[in-house]
Each structure stands twice: as structure tokens, then as C-alpha cells.
Amino acid sequence: MKLIFKTTKDFPIMSKLEEIAQKYQTTVHLDDDDISHFILIPPKLQLKQNEDEKHYTITVWGATNDDLAYFTTIFGEPIQTIKELPSPLEFAKELVQLPNVREKTLEEIMAIFELDERRLNQYKKIITIQAQRKKDDELFQLASELLNKQ
Helix, strand or coil: CCEEEEECCCCHHHHHHHHHHHHHCCCCCCCCCCCEEEEECCCCCCEEEECCCCCCEEEEEEEEEEEEEEEHHHHCCCCEEECCCCCCCHHHHHHHCCCHHHHHHHHHHHHHHHHHHHHHHHHHHHHHHCCCCCCCCCCCCHHHHHHHCC
């Protein structure tokens, strides 16, 4: 999920960013604008700090519920929480692991993943292309088969 926090300018932002980097065993980097900072935490967690005259804005991408709990202890409640969609690979993995997936309709799959038809078609297109390119990849072959059933 994507989290957005806002703090006042008197907040000790650098010490908190250093604390976060230390927890995740990485470092704080100065952005190209020489003002903002970011932290990259493998495999997909990213944190970016920006500022205006009165506030620091901290945006976190790829957060789990555990990350949300941790960042809330540092920055307080997020001003916005946005559910991020899984990558096509993550979607394919989750799809094939669904119980009784072969019996599920596309409408049921859309409901489970909270997708609209447009987003499902995007996943279907990307996964089908990957299945055609990687004939020996069982994950994409099965996911493509499941998404292209009539």
C-alpha cells in the first residue's frame, strides 16, 4: 500500500529517517534536488521525504500492515492510505494459489482481487504475453489459462 504522512517543520526528520534506514539496514540518500531524501528498502519498500515552507511530506510505497504500524509510531497516523495493485508477477502467483481456482469465474476472480474489468484485462494481456514469451514458465502458463477461460 502507499502511505502519505505529513509532519511540521519542527519534526526531527533527519534523525527519524536515519532511524528508519538503520532498522531496515540501508541508508538515507539525498535526492537530485539537493533538498529531498529517499530510502530504498529491498525488495520493494520505498520512502521519500519532501518539504514545503511549513511541512514535511513522507510518502511510502510498497508498505505492508507491519510497515504501516511501524511508520505510524514515528510519523503518527497517515493522512492518506492507498491500496496498491500487485505487479503482474505477484498477481499471477496469488491467482494460481487461490483454492479451487479452476472452478472460479472471472467475475469471482475480479471480486476477490477487487478489480474492475479494465484492470483484469490489463493483467490478462500482460500475463498472456509473458506466457507466450516464456513457454517453459508454468506460473504464467497456468495464470494465462485461468484468465483466458470463457
